[in-house]
Amino acid sequence: MxxxxxxxxxxxxxxxxxxxxxxxxxxxxxxxxxxxxxxxxxxxxxxxxxxxxxxxxxxxxxxxxxxxxxxxxxxxxxxxxxxxxxxxxxxxxxxxLLQIQKGRFQRAERINSALIKAGLPSMLERALSISGGKGQIGRVHFARAMVQENICENVRDVFSSYLVKGKPGYVEHYWPSLxxxxxxxxxxxxxxxxxxxxxxxxxxxxxxxxxxxxxxxxxxxxxxxxxxxxxxxxxxxxxxxxxxxxxxxxxxxxxxxxxxxxxxxxxxxxxxxxxxxxxxxxxxx
Known part of the structure; x- marks a missing residue:
């Protein structure tokens, strides 16, 4: 044992x-x-x-x-x-969790707007399709969508180029307190x-x-x-x-x-x- x-x-x-x-x-x-x-x-x-x-x-x-x-x-x-x-x-x-999930979708809309502003096509629908629903959408779903669109080679490249702080697709979001x-x-x-x-x-x-x-x-x-x-x-x-x-x-x-x-x-x-x-x-x- x-x-x-x-x-x-x-x-x-x-x-x-x-x-x-x-x-x-x-x-x-x-x-x-x-x-x-x-x-x-x-x-x-x-x-x-x-x-x-x-x-x-x-x-x-x-x-x-x-x-x-x-x-x-x-x-x-x-x-x-x-x-x-x-x-x-x-x-x-x-x-x-329901309230957090509502916030996730609102953040996703802001990420999509930021990416469009940076000259990229809208990624929201593809990211939603990958995530399976509005409540669970996150940055990784945008990253996978952008890989599928051949914008970047892999998920890590998407994050480092677009989705981390200081990059064009990053948006601030306020989660519940610790x-x-x-x-x-x-x-x-x-x-x-x-x-x-x-x-x-x-x-x-x-x-x-x-x-x-x-x-x-x-x-x-x-x-x-x-x-x-x-x-x-x-x-x-x-x-x-x-x-x-x-x-x-x-x-x-x-x-x-x-x-x-x-x-x-x-x-x-x-x-x-x-x-x-x-x-x-x-x-x-």
Whole structure:
């Protein structure tokens, strides 16, 4: 029998319910193929893929954890918070997500206008078709649309040329506050986890202040080993995990076999000295 640290867990993945390229069922099957023990589906701002994932995982030996990744605002920066083991039918959570999804479509309209202003053709309809609906449209859907239109060679090129801050297709957007999102996840009986902290480019003082507040709001975890973290990042956030007594999470941040740095279940492992957050999950199946 495997001990906790030896389990192959992937607690940060995406499906076609948000901006992934595999359906929830396909994601579960890929996780099984990669010998994942515990899988969390954490689509952006939606729980619509969870029921399908749960059904596909039944009787397979894979433990499927309902999750979500919610965009928040803190100190003028967009911070992502993963909610693990959430009650995905919680009415308050569903209502809040509906409002976030309305904001996503409004942002998409502004992105499209900005791209048109930069001399590009309208990408909104194609991006909507790729996303599957107004509520889940995001920058990656515009990026895939622009690759299909041969504007750029790949998704990374689209982001670096058009969709990141300072580029012509970038627009500001204001998400719910970090405090409100942590409260929302707790309301749904979930575990709030700061996602990929190395991506935020915060100064040491701001990072310290953010984690001070996150813990005071009720946050319990941090992604130490994740798809975008280098070995130096893992070591750095190992120390943050220890300093703040935060449980360590591991996740690939998988979106697509062709676009993601790490495949499902293939992210680096968390350091053995840390308390894994999957010790706190309901893994009874």
């Amino acid at each position: 495997k001990i906790l640290q030896d389990l192959n867990v992937d607690l940060h993945t995406h499906s076609t319910a948000s901006d992934g390229s595999l359906s929830p069922s396909q994601l579960v099957l890929r996780a099984i193929e990669h010998e994942v023990d515990i899988l969390a589906l954490t689509d952006h701002d939606t729980v619509s893929g969870i029921a399908e994932g749960l059904e596909e995982a039944k009787g397979t030996g894979l433990t499927f954890i309902p999750g979500i990744e919610i965009s928040t605002m803190w100190g003028g920066s967009c911070i992502h918070v993963v909610g693990l083991d959430i009650g995905f039918n919680n009415p308050k959570l569903k209502e809040a 405090k409100n999102v942590v409260s929302l996840i707790l309301e749904a009986n979930g575990l709030p986890v700061i996602a990929h902290p190395a991506r935020y480019k915060l100064s040491y003082d701001l990072l310290t202040y953010m984690f001070d507040e996150f813990v005071s709001f009720g946050g319990v975890g941090i992604e130490v080993a994740t798809g975008s973290h280098s070995s130096a990042d893992i070591d750095r956030f190992k120390n943050v995990s220890i300093e703040y007594d935060l449980k360590a999470s591991r996740g690939s941040d998988f979106h697509s076999p062709s676009e993601s740095r790490y495949d499902v279940g293939r992210a680096p492992y968390s350091p053995d000295c840390l308390l894994p957050i999957w010790a706190s999950l309901d893994v009874r199946g």
